[in-house]
Amino acid sequence: MKYASILKSSTVLVIFMNEDLHLLLRELARIRKRPLLVFNSVDIQPESVILTEKVLGSKKFQELDILVQTPGGDPHSAFKIVKLFRKNAKKVNIIVPLLAKSAGTLICLGADKIIMSEISELGPLDTQIAESRQGDVQFKSALNGFKALEQVQTHALENLDIATRVIYERSGLKMLEAIELAIEFSGKTSACLYNQLDPMNIGEYKRSLEISERYGHLILINLMGWSKEKAHSVAMSLIYDYPSHDSIIDMEELKRLGFDTVEIEENQKEVLDKIKIRLQKENGDFIHLVENNKRKNSKNVVQ
Numbered sequence: 001m002k003y004a005s006i007l008k009s010s011t012v013l014v015i016f017m018n019e020d021l022h023l024l025l026r027e028l029a030r031i032r033k034r035p036l037l038v039f040n041s042v043d044i045q046p047e048s049v050i051l052t053e054k055v056l057g058s059k060k061f062q063e064l065d066i067l068v069q070t071p072g073g074d075p076h077s078a079f080k081i082v083k084l085f086r087k088n089a090k091k092v093n094i095i096v097p098l099l100a101k102s103a104g105t106l107i108c109l110g111a112d113k114i115i116m117s118e119i120s121e122l123g124p125l126d127t128q129i130a131e132s133r134q135g136d137v138q139f140k141s142a143l144n145g146f147k148a149l150e151q152v153q154t155h156a157l158e159n160l161d162i163a164t165r166v167i168y169e170r171s172g173l174k175m176l177e178a179i180e181l182a183i184e185f186s187g188k189t190s191a192c193l194y195n196q197l198d199p200m201n202i203g204e205y206k207r208s209l210e211i212s213e214r215y216g217h218l219i220l221i222n223l224m225g226w227s228k229e230k231a232h233s234v235a236m237s238l239i240y241d242y243p244s245h246d247s248i249i250d251m252e253e254l255k256r257l258g259f260d261t262v263e264i265e266e267n268q269k270e271v272l273d274k275i276k277i278r279l280q281k282e283n284g285d286f287i288h289l290v291e292n293n294k295r296k297n298s299k300n301v302v303q
Contacts, residue, residue, distance in 0.1 A: 021278040027271050029290045037066045041285040044073025044103045049080045051287050056088045064089035069279050072102025075127065079215040082110035086223045096120040097276045106212065109219045114254060114261045117272065122249040124242040125216060127208040141245045142208040156190040212239055234258060
């Protein structure tokens with residue numbers, strides 16, 4: 001059995017890692033011939049940042065593989081984790097065995113190369129908002145409020161267009177008179193829909209989405225050297241262009257967006273498939289660094 005650092009109930013603990021998983025991770029690191037950091041989290045939180053810093057310490061790597069498995073979490077913490085990765089390694093390869101969604105996708109923006117399988121997926125960066133309903137806390141996309149507003153606006157314009165055409169064709173009024181009556185009619189019928197939208201909530205949703213937008217810009221521009229125009233276009237696309245927070249962003253989509261994305265090499269697929277299965281059985285969050293025993297002589301370590 002091997003030790004792994006685990007996050008549980010906001011406390012950093014050290015417990016035994018499954019021996020089979022540890023051996024599989026060592027095998028992947030051996031095949032790829034470089035150190036491997038495993039970042040497995042069911043919910044990225046500030047404690048994740050503390051543990052990542054603790055595991056990496058003052059180590060410096062020429063090239064570091066980072067296996068990321070997470071459905072997401074706190075975007076502020078994800079941004080700090082990206083900064084730690086870039087501080088400790090000159091080149092970062094992020095391996096996504098199954099999923100790196102939401103805040104996990106934000107972490108992947110800091111990779112020089114993203115390595116995936118055919119079933120691996122990232123996801124949109126629209127921030128999730130916690131809402132309490134009948135005592136239960138539910139999360140929903142901050143985009144929902146904007147989508148609702150868009151639908152009401154579209155309904156109002158379509159309603160005005162139809163009303164204008166019908167009044168003009170059936171009343172014998174002049175076009176300007178028909179438009180005035182249609183505006184009055186459309187305003188009254190759309191008002192009930194607009195009244196159901198809370199402007200305070202819309203403002204909160206907007207601020208929440210700006211968090212992902214800003215962190216996306218900072219990572220792509222400051223840490224990855226992208227141009228402001230390209231970074232803005234990609235960040236906005238990741239936030240606004242997908243119909244739901246669960247939308248799948250695969251290898252081909254990432255390539256279209258401009259990321260250096262490749263499929264896992266054939267000689268690594270078997271061990272990665274076994275790692276996928278083992279990760280699904282692990283309880284809790286853990287961050288673990290697999291290093292070569294002759295680390296000081298490795299070309300992947302900055303002396």
